[in-house]
Amino acid sequence: MSADTVRGAAPRRRGPVADGLTMTRRHMAHLARTPEEAALYFALPIMFVLVFGYVFGSGMSVAGGGNYREFLVPGVFAMTMLYGMGSSGSAIAVDARRGVVDRFRSMPIARSALLTGRCTADMLRGVIELLVVLMCGLLVGWTWHRGIGRMLLALLLVLALRLAITWIGIYLGLLVRNEDAVGGIVFPLAFPLTAVSNVFTSPELMPGWLGTVSEWNPLSATVTALRDLFGNPGVGGSGWASDNALLLAILWPAVLTAIFAPLAVRRYKALGR
Amino acid sequence: MAADHAIAAEGLRKRYGDTGGRAALDGFGMTVPFGTVHGLLGPNGAGKTTAVRALATLLRYDAGHAEICGFDVARQPGEVRARIGLTGQYAAVDEQLSGRQNLVMFGTLYGLGRRRARQRADELLAQFGLTDAAGRGAGKYSGGMRRRLDLAASLVRVPRVLFLDEPTTGLDPRSRNQVWDAVRSLVATGTTVLLTTQYLEEADQLADRISVIDAGRVVAEGTADELKARLGGARVEVVVRDAADLPRVADLLARAAGPGGRPEVDRDARRASVPVADHVAALTEVVRALHDAGVTVEDIGTRRPTLDEAFLHLTGHRTQERTDAAGDGAVLAGKGRAA
Numbered sequence: 355m356s357a358d359t360v361r362g363a364a365p366r367r368r369g370p371v372a373d374g375l376t377m378t379r380r381h382m383a384h385l386a387r388t389p390e391e392a393a394l395y396f397a398l399p400i401m402f403v404l405v406f407g408y409v410f411g412s413g414m415s416v417a418g419g420g421n422y423r424e425f426l427v428p429g430v431f432a433m434t435m436l437y438g439m440g441s442s443g444s445a446i447a448v449d450a451r452r453g454v455v456d457r458f459r460s461m462p463i464a465r466s467a468l469l470t471g472r473c474t475a476d477m478l479r480g481v482i483e484l485l486v487v488l489m490c491g492l493l494v495g496w497t498w499h500r501g502i503g504r505m506l507l508a509l510l511l512v513l514a515l516r517l518a519i520t521w522i523g524i525y526l527g528l529l530v531r532n533e534d535a536v537g538g539i540v541f542p543l544a545f546p547l548t549a550v551s552n553v554f555t556s557p558e559l560m561p562g563w564l565g566t567v568s569e570w571n572p573l574s575a576t577v578t579a580l581r582d583l584f585g586n587p588g589v590g591g592s593g594w595a596s597d598n599a600l601l602l603a604i605l606w607p608a609v610l611t612a613i614f615a616p617l618a619v620r621r622y623k624a625l626g627r
Numbered sequence: 628m629a630a631d632h633a634i635a636a637e638g639l640r641k642r643y644g645d646t647g648g649r650a651a652l653d654g655f656g657m658t659v660p661f662g663t664v665h666g667l668l669g670p671n672g673a674g675k676t677t678a679v680r681a682l683a684t685l686l687r688y689d690a691g692h693a694e695i696c697g698f699d700v701a702r703q704p705g706e707v708r709a710r711i712g713l714t715g716q717y718a719a720v721d722e723q724l725s726g727r728q729n730l731v732m733f734g735t736l737y738g739l740g741r742r743r744a745r746q747r748a749d750e751l752l753a754q755f756g757l758t759d760a761a762g763r764g765a766g767k768y769s770g771g772m773r774r775r776l777d778l779a780a781s782l783v784r785v786p787r788v789l790f791l792d793e794p795t796t797g798l799d800p801r802s803r804n805q806v807w808d809a810v811r812s813l814v815a816t817g818t819t820v821l822l823t824t825q826y827l828e829e830a831d832q833l834a835d836r837i838s839v840i841d842a843g844r845v846v847a848e849g850t851a852d853e854l855k856a857r858l859g860g861a862r863v864e865v866v867v868r869d870a871a872d873l874p875r876v877a878d879l880l881a882r883a884a885g886p887g888g889r890p891e892v893d894r895d896a897r898r899a900s901v902p903v904a905d906h907v908a909a910l911t912e913v914v915r916a917l918h919d920a921g922v923t924v925e926d927i928g929t930r931r932p933t934l935d936e937a938f939l940h941l942t943g944h945r946t947q948e949r950t951d952a953a954g955d956g957a958v959l960a961g962k963g964r965a966a
Contacts, residue, residue, distance in 0.1 A: 384723045453719030460683045462709040463736050
């Protein structure tokens with residue numbers, strides 16, 4: 355055994371950023387080692403666009419008029435980010451249940467590395483998801499009409515939503531520590547959350563109270579802001595929430611992240627009981 | 628506590644919220660000098676894993692004090708983690724990565740640098756006979772391969788103190804010998820090893836000293852030979868034809884064993900036995916005494932104590948509570964009796 359460089363009481367300390375990036379690389383390696391799983395995963399937004407754009411879309415109308423697929427694509431951005439909660443949650447649940455986290459915790463590395471690495475990897479996934487939706491949208495006739503600057507700002511709002519969703523997912527995964535249970539919670543939660551929002555249809559077309567709930571839905575804030583920034587039809591709405599969609603599209607993710615990131619960190623630390 | 632010990636612990640207590648008030652660690656303590664192998668021997672649920680997790684900074688203990696290489700486990704966990712390696716009962720590797728990817732990742736996290744980490748990974752893969760499987764996902768490895776990869780991961784940076792928590796439980800004899808060889812060569816380079824096991828034989832093979840743990844505390848400590856001597860070393864055992872003879876035989880065994888010899892009697896098996904110091908002399912004396920007393924004997928012999936008896940002796944209860952006579956018989960039948 356070549357003990358000279360390998361042994362040593364005081365190893366080189368790398369710091370939390372380097373450790374976190376190593377963990378990020380680990381998660382991306384998972385993605386690369388299971389290409390069929392990744393392909394299925396990234397096919398999800400394509401399916402959303404095709405199924406809702408063509409199958410249901412023919413029966414849908416946009417409040418204030420306009421092309422339904424132009425109306426739909428901003429919603430698909432938000433919906434795709436929401437479903438990312440499942441992958442974030444189950445990945446961390448697999449980690450927490452298996453012994454590998456014990457090894458990480460017994461090593462001289464930053465305690466934060468596993469969570470920051472997970473979060474960074476999920477944000478990278480979020481960028482890929484976002485590009486898939488973007489390409490897919492362009493193919494079905496969606497586009498942005500108000501310049502590249504507003505378009506990029508809109509994409510940042512999508513990623514802000516993904517950040518909040520990621521931390522909720524990580525917290526959930528650490529809470530239940532069972533990847534199947536994560537799916538069992540996320541999907542029944544995600545469906546009504548998207549249905550009672552402005553992803554598929556305008557709140558003003560819903561019965562009174564449902565429309566109000568839909569308008570205040572965090573997803574709706576992002577989607578309304580996106581439609582506005584892209585210049586897509588159906589921005590609509592007359593309530594405070596609709597009028598201040600851009601503000602809410604920043605506030606909601608910020609608040610959710612501020613709540614769930616510390617909760618997740620606390621949960622992670624509690625693994626040592 | 629002196630810093631010249633690799634491991635020093637005293638009075639460790641840990642109570643889980645959900646074990647109905649029973650303490651997982653109840654005043655656990657041990658000292659292990661540098662460069663030695665210390666066995667932690669005990670049945671399932673005795674607290675072995677809890678002790679290892681507490682010493683390896685994975686579990687906060689409620690009370691007590693522990694030091695690894697002179698660093699306080701509770702207050703300087705970073706310093707402790709920089710010096711330890713841990714291999715658990717289950718393989719603590721990333722099952723979605725290949726064997727090589729695992730070792731390179733751990734090497735990178737230990738600060739080896741990517742080139743050195745890759746080089747070290749290849750060395751370890753070769754050492755543990757995993758070179759051919761290096762590119763395969765660790766989740767597809769056999770149990771033995773996964774355990775070897777896990778041990779290799781603990782050795783990416785040679786630790787000052789290595790915790791091995793039941794490293795060979797469930798392994799076939801060949802894999803077990805590979806693990807034992809790896810432990811021996813590691814100790815030869817100066818690493819201190821704390822090994823937990825349920826097998827007396829494993830502790831006997833590897834450990835310089837052994838602590839016997841039961842209900843969260845150490846009930847006996849010493850070298851394997853010292854412990855065996857404390858267990859009474861060999862036993863003389865007599866099986867009689869007529870159970871009515873048992874009291875007489877027990878008396879006679881007690882006399883042969885000398886002061887302090889407490890014979891054990893099992894009426895169902897028509898068997899009496901006693902620990903003895905000099906088994907040849909004791910056996911000769913017992914045979915003569917039985918002959919003089921005219922007791923009809925079906926079987927007589929000497930044998931080493933089983934782990935089960937070791938626990939009975941040290942703790943007053945068996946490793947697993949047996950209620951059926953068949954189970955008891957199996958213990959007797961399973962151990963060789965030299966008649």
